[in-house]
Amino acid sequence: MGSHGGATAEGQSALLAKLGVTEESIGCPIRSSMDTVEVGRLDNGMSVRIDCLAHEADGIVLFNRIKPHTSFRAPNESGLAKMLAIGLGKQSGAETCHSRGIDAVPIYIDAMARMKLERCKVLFGIGTIENAYDQLARVVLLDRDGMLEAEQPFLEEAMANMPRLPLGPVDAQTAEGQLDVLVVDEIGKEFSGTGMDPNITHRFSSPKMKGTLHISRLAALRLSPRSNGNGNGAARADVVTQALEEAFDREAVYANALTSTVLAQAKIPMVMPDERSAIQAVIKTCGAEDVTRPRMLRIRNTLQLEYFYASEAMLPELRDRPGVEIIGNLQEMRFQDGILADRWEESRA
Known part of the structure; x- marks a missing residue:
């Protein structure tokens, strides 16, 4: 497991347990x-x-x-x-x-x-x-x-x-391949070793890796409990929530960053009090010609992309994209005490 689990035997066993891998579940000893x-x-x-x-x-x-x-x-x-x-x-x-x-x-x-x-x-x-x-x-x-x-x-x-966001390569003459805002509900080690897969977001830690999509602003809202505090990947966002920051275990993240020599992955972006204010911040600063009509997608995480939310400005492009089916109607984003009220189980109903 390399340096995962805070680079300790106990931490690696605990990380496996969070992922459901225990001696009881696999029927044999686990030695770390x-x-x-x-x-x-x-x-x-x-x-x-x-x-x-x-x-x-x-x-x-x-x-x-x-x-x-x-x-x-x-x-x-x-x-x-x-x-x-x-x-x-x-x-x-x-x-x-x-x-x-x-x-x-x-x-x-x-x-x-x-x-x-x-x-x-x-x-x-x-x-x-x-x-x-x-x-x-x-x-x-x-x-x-x-x-x-x-x-x-x-x-x-x-x-x-691999799954992909429903966007083509960047076209300088059109909006194709360009997204004003991407909202990622959850990052975590079970979704990607980097918490938020740059093969999906096209935000790579290595300058030699070039993406074919351009996302102006990205908000990450929560850290999955299974990550055991390893908030690796939060650094690739522009804004995170206070809840994500509070779940951030510096010791676990720093162990990964020091081992990989990619210190940038241990940084924490701007922190907003809740999910509403985090989303407001990325929309306000995305640079769209009309911030009331941003080109915006919201995904559950970078591993599960079967369902996603799209803003009204994205609909003409998505209607013509092969493999995309629009299954809902336009609705305002709903919040309860600053937290998104629309959960993914509801979107699949």
């Missing part, structure tokens, strides 16, 4: 340790380490979701190679892999994973690929021999399956 064993060094002297418990085991079965990374593009991004290089490297291995900056991470993921495949007791890997509705689409078994190359076509499939 931050101790690692060095299995070798790269040509530049960089230490390659693996979890001590995995090193002591009779065999290692890798398991991970294969998906695009949030900070770089490479033949192998988030998947079995990354789990082997960073996840099983624990905090010390993750820190080493990130030590030369985010742009070098895919180089070291490849080198470290290959060394561990050669020197550790990896049996095989299980990769999962999801569809655009956060559902399991495919399970693949990969032999240890040629695992990194075999994983690459499934990354392409996962990228094609």
